[in-house]
Amino acid sequence: MSVRPSEFPPPWSPTEATAPPTDPADERIEVGFLIVGAGPAGLAAAIRLGQLMEEDPATAERLGEVPVAVLEKGKAPGSHLLSGAVVNPRGLQRLFKGRRSIDELPFYGPVHGESVLFMTKKRAVRIPTPPTMVNHRNYVASLSRLGKFLADEAESLGVTILPETSAEKLLVDGGRVVGVRTGDRGRGRGGEELGNFEPGSDITARVTILSEGTQGHLTGAALDRFGLRGENPQVWALGVKEVWKVPKPLDQVVHTMGWPLRAGRKFREFGGSFIYPMGDDMVTIGMVIGLDYRDAELSAHDVLQELKTHPRIARILEGGERVQWGAKTIPEGGFVALPKRFHAPGLLLTGDGVGFVNVPALKGIHYAVESGRLAAESAWRTLARGASMREALASYDDAIRASYIWTDLREVRNMRQAFGRGFYMGGALAGAMTATKGRFPPGDSRTERDAEQDIFMGGRARSYPAPDGKLTFDKLSSVFASGNRTRDDQPNHIRVQTKVPRELAVMWEHMCPAQVYEVGAEDGDGTVEVKLAPSNCVQCGAITAKGGRLTPPEGGSGPEYTLT
C-alpha cells in the first residue's frame, strides 16, 4: 500500500493570502516601492532604487516620505538567510559598478582550489570536476553576513528596512497588486489577542516587489491569483548545514556525491554535500537532498550527521567546534519550472521565489541579485512622465529573458531531471548535456511535484549515528544552534492534516530538520495523530513540498542566523 503526500493536502487555500485592503484609507501606510524580503534579491532591488534616487532626486520626490521600504520577517536582515555559499561575483559587481569594489564585500576570500569526491562508506575518490561546478573566480560567502552588509548599504541610501515584520497577505484591488498586509503580533496559541496585541497594517505602494526566497508565501499566492504558473511544477531540495570553528584551515572548496545517499533508482536520492572554507578558522559543511526522495525515514539532518563520520570528513572537523546550524529548501526545477511571467499588475517577482537557481552549478545568489537590480530598474520606469505602468512592468520580463539568468538556466535545463533516473544514468546524461551546452538531449523534461512521489518505509533510520554531542548532534540542540528562540505562545503557523497514515507522519517526522512533527497515538483506523511543536520551526519550507504548507509566523520568530 503506497502513500502519497499529495493525497493529504493541507487545510489551506491560496485565497487566504490575497485580499483587498481593509484598513481605513487614512490608517494605511503608504510607501513608494515595497519590497518583501531582505535577502539578496530584495536588497539588490532596494540598493538599485537607492542609487536611482540619488541620481535623480527630483523624480525620487514623487515617492513620498518613505520612498523604499523592505519588509523582513526575521529578527534582522540575515536572520533567515542561509546558503552554501560560493558566489559568482557578477551580480554584485554590476550592482555596485562604479561605487564599490569586490574587496569591500564581506566575502571569505576567493576560491583557491576545489575537488569533487565520490564517496563510499569508507573511501573517497576524487573525480574530475564537472564543468558546471568549476568555481574559479568565485568567492566563498556567508549569505547571512552578506545580507546584513547589503541591508546597511540600502539604509545608507535612504531605504527603510522593517525587521520582525511578516507579510501575510497580498493586497489586490481591482485586479492590481496595491501592496501587502503585515501579520499581527501578540496573539496567543488559540488566536486570542494578548495584552500587547498589535494588529498588522495595510502597506500600499506603487509597485510591490516580492523577494521572499524559497517557498515564498505571497509569491505562491500571486502565481495562483494571476495565473502565472508554468507547465511544470516547482520541485525542491532540502539543505541542512553547519558552521564549524576548526583549528586546521581548509584550503579548498569540496563537493561530494554518493554515500551516504543511495544510488538506486527506487530511492530517488539526488543530492550531495559541500564543504567550504570560511577564512582560516571556520568551515561550513552541508548536505542537500532532493525532496522527491521516497524512503519515509530519510532525514537530511541525520544524513549530514552520518556524512561527518566518514574518516575523510571527520578529519576536516577534528578538534573543532560547531558554532551554528541551519536548514533551508532550494528550488530545483530550474528553467522548466519557471513561471510563465514574472510580473502582474503592480507586482514584480524575483530570486529564489520564482526559481532562479542553477542546480548543477549550485548557484542562485547572483541571479537573485541581478533579478533584484532589473526589478528596480523596471519599477523606476513607472515614475517616468507619461509612462505606462503596464509597459514598465512588462519590461522586467523582457529584461529577464535578455539576461544571463535566462541563458544560463536554459543551458542546464534538463540536468536535474536526469538524476531522477538514478545517479549513474543521471551522471551520464549530465555529462552529455554539458558537452553539448544543453542541446542534447533535445526537448524539455518535465517535473513532478515532490508530494506526488509514493513513500515507503525503507529502514533508513538504522544507519543514522547516535548523536555524541561533539561531532554529531540531535535535532533539538541543532535548533538551539540556529539561534531560534521563537515565542511559544502564538498560533500554529503550519498547515498540515493531523490525522494521516503512519508512513506520512513518519516521513514528516524524519524530514523536518527542526523536529516540529511527531508521530502521535494511533487512531485505530490505520491513521495516527501528528503532534506539532511549531516554535522549533526554522522555516526551511520542506513541509510545503511534501504535503503541508508553511505560512509565516509572527514577525521576529524563527532562526537568528549570522554565519550561514
Add this chain to the structure above:
Amino acid sequence: MAKTLVFLEHHDGAIQKNALAVLSKAASVGDAHGVVIGSGVRDVAASVNTTVWVADDERVAAPLPQPRVDVIAKLVRDEGYDTVLFGQSVLAADTAAGLAARLDAGLNWGLVDFDGTQGRAPQLQDTVVVEVGWSSPVRIGIFRSGSLDVGELSGANEVKDAAVELEDFSTAAEMLEQAHAEQQGPSIEDADVIVAGGRGLGEPEKFSLAEELASALGGAVAATRAVVDAGWYPYSAQVGQTGKTVSPKLYVALGISGAIQHKVGMQGSNVIVAINKDANAPIFEFSDLGVVGDLHEIVPKLTELVRARKS
C-alpha cells in the same frame, strides 16, 4: 589578611542563613565582623560569635537600602574595613551598590568564593567561571545564595553601637506597608525549591505528583515547554530558553529529558536532582543526583519521606 564587615540581614528575628555563611567565609580569610541594622535587634546582634555592630534605631526599622548605606559607609570609614560582604537579596544588592558608589569601591556580585583578595563568580548562565579582583582600596562583594556553608565561628560575641547618621535623601523613601508571609507557595522566580514536570509524567493529571512534592519541600512547580505546548500546565510555569530562567537552591526534574532549550533556563540551580526512566536522557549529564527509575513509584514515596522529616 582582609578586615571584613559582613552585612547580617535578618528577617523575623533571625539572621539570613546566607549572611551567616558569608560571615564564616570572611572569618576564614581574616578578621570578620558583622553589622545588624534595624529596630529592636540587639538580641539578633548578640547571637553571633564575633564583634557585631548594631544600629538599633526606629529610623532604620524598615528594610530599605539607603539608610543602611549611611550606617555601613560610616563604619567602613571610621573603623578601616577594607572589605564589605553581602549575601544576595534585593535589599543586599541595593545596599551594596549604593555603598560602592558612596565609597568609590569596586563591586563584584554573584560570588561563590573569596580568598581575601580575589573572588570567583560563574557568569553567562554558568557557562564560564570568572576570577575577579578589585583595584579600589575597599572591596565590596555579593555572594550567591547557597554557595557557602555556615561554619562555626571561634570568637566571642561583642556588640558595639554603630552611629546612625542619615543623609536627607536616604530617608526620603518610606515603607508604607511591609511584606507579610505569603499564604500561597512562592513564585517560580523567588522559590528556593522548584519541582519541574516534563513529558515523562505521562499525562496532565500526573502533575499532582509534582505539586505534592513541591508542597512538601516548600517550593514552586515548573513545567517544560513540551508539556506547556501540550496544554498540561500554564505558560507562566514554563522554565527554559523561551520561558523563565531560574536558579533555585534545589531543582527537581521529573520526567524531563534535559534538552538544551530547557537546560539554559535552569542550569544555574545549585543542586539538580533528576528522575527519568531513560538512562540516556541528557539531563543526567548535568544533574548532581540522577535517578534512573519510574517517577510514578519514586515520587509519592519521596514526598511522604520529606513530609515525615519536616514534622
Add this chain to the structure above:
Amino acid sequence: MDRSGELAISDFDTYAVEEALKLKESAGEGEVVVVSMGPERAMDALRKALAMGADRAVLITDSALEGADLLVTAKALAGALEGEAPDLVLFGQQSADGGGAVLWAAVAERLRRPVISQASELTVDGASVTGKRQTEFGYDSIRAPLPAIVAVSDAINTPRYPSLKGIMGAKKKPQETVAPSAAGDAATTVVELSPPPPRGEARKIEDDGSAAEQIVEFLAEKRLV
C-alpha cells in the same frame, strides 16, 4: 516629565520603556527619554525604544568607556541624567550581559535621590511615586518623593510591539550622542576566565526500590531538607 535610563537595551529594559510610556499616557503629558551607554552602534538599540513610542534618545559614548564597570557606568549615567533633570528614572530589572541587579542603586546614590527596586507595580501621583517592591519575603509598598529612581521587574507589564508607523517614525525623533561628563577608572578587574568545573561529584543511581530514601539522604546531606 518621565525618563527611562538603561545600560544597553535588552529585553528587561523594554519593560522600563513600556512603563514610562504607560505613565506618560495616563498623565496625558510628559516626555519619555531613553538614555544608554555604549558604542555608537548602541543607537540602533535605542531606536527600538523610540519605535515603541519614546520621544528622544541620548547615547553616552566614548572609547574610554569600553570595559566600564559598575562605578564608571553609574558615574557616566548619573552625569547625563543630572543634565536631563528627570522627574523619574526607570531601569529594567537586571542587565542582560552581566546579570547584575545593581546599577540603579549606584546611580541613585550618585544623584542623591531615593530608589525603589524590583517594582511590580508603579503609580505616580503629583509629587511622589509608589512602588510595589517584590523581594524574597513578599511584596512591600514603598513611596518616594520625586525625583526618584525605580527599577521595574518583568512582572510589571507586557511591553508593546512597536507599530510599523512607530518604527518608521523612529528615525526622525531626536537622537543625540554625548560624551561622558566624568571619567574614571574601573574598580574591579577580571583576572581569569575558565570553563566551569564539572558538577561536583555527580551521582547516578538506578532505582532498586530504595531510590526515594537515597534521594532524601542526598538532600539531607546538602541541607536541603
